[in-house]
Amino acid sequence: MHIMNKTITPDQSLVDIAIQHDGSLEELFTIARLNNVSVTEDLVLGAKVQILDQVTDSRVVKILLEGGWKPASAIAESELLCGIDYWAIETEFEVQ
Numbered sequence: 811m812h813i814m815n816k817t818i819t820p821d822q823s824l825v826d827i828a829i830q831h832d833g834s835l836e837e838l839f840t841i842a843r844l845n846n847v848s849v850t851e852d853l854v855l856g857a858k859v860q861i862l863d864q865v866t867d868s869r870v871v872k873i874l875l876e877g878g879w880k881p882a883s884a885i886a887e888s889e890l891l892c893g894i895d896y897w898a899i900e901t902e903f904e905v906q
Contacts, residue, residue, distance in 0.1 A: 812863040813844065818853045819880050825849070826881035827859055830874055833867030852884065 816827055824847070828838040842849045844860045853859065865871050874881070 813860050814863050815858045816861050818855055818857045818859060819882065820855055821882035821884045822853055822880065823884035824851065824853065824859075826883055827853075827861060829870065829881050831861050831865070831871065833865055833870035836866045837862060837864070 816831060818827075822830075824838060824841055824845075825835065828835050828841055831837075838849055841859065841861055842851070844862070873879075
C-alpha cells in the first residue's frame with residue numbers, strides 16, 4: 811500500500827482525518843500508528859500526517875469531497891463555552 815501525506819486543517823483530529831480519507835474509522839489506529847501518536851492527540855494546524863492511500867467507504871469520501879466538507883471535531887473548549895448560556899450569575903455578570 812502507498813503512504814501519502816495529509817495537511818491538517820483547522821480543528822481536525824485523527825478521527826476527522828480517518829473519516830475524510832477512508833470514509834470510516836477503520837483506519838484510525840493505523841493512522842495513529844503510522845504517525846506515532848495517540849488517537850486522541852491534538853494535531854497542529856498545517857502539520858503533515860501520513861495516511862494510507864486506500865478507502866474503506868468511498869460513498870462517504872465522495873459526499874465529503876463533493877460538498878467541500880472537511881470534518882473538524884477538535885474544537886477547543888474555549889470556543890464552545892461562550893455566550894450567555896455559559897456565564898455564571900454574579901460571577902461573570904451582575905443581575906440588576
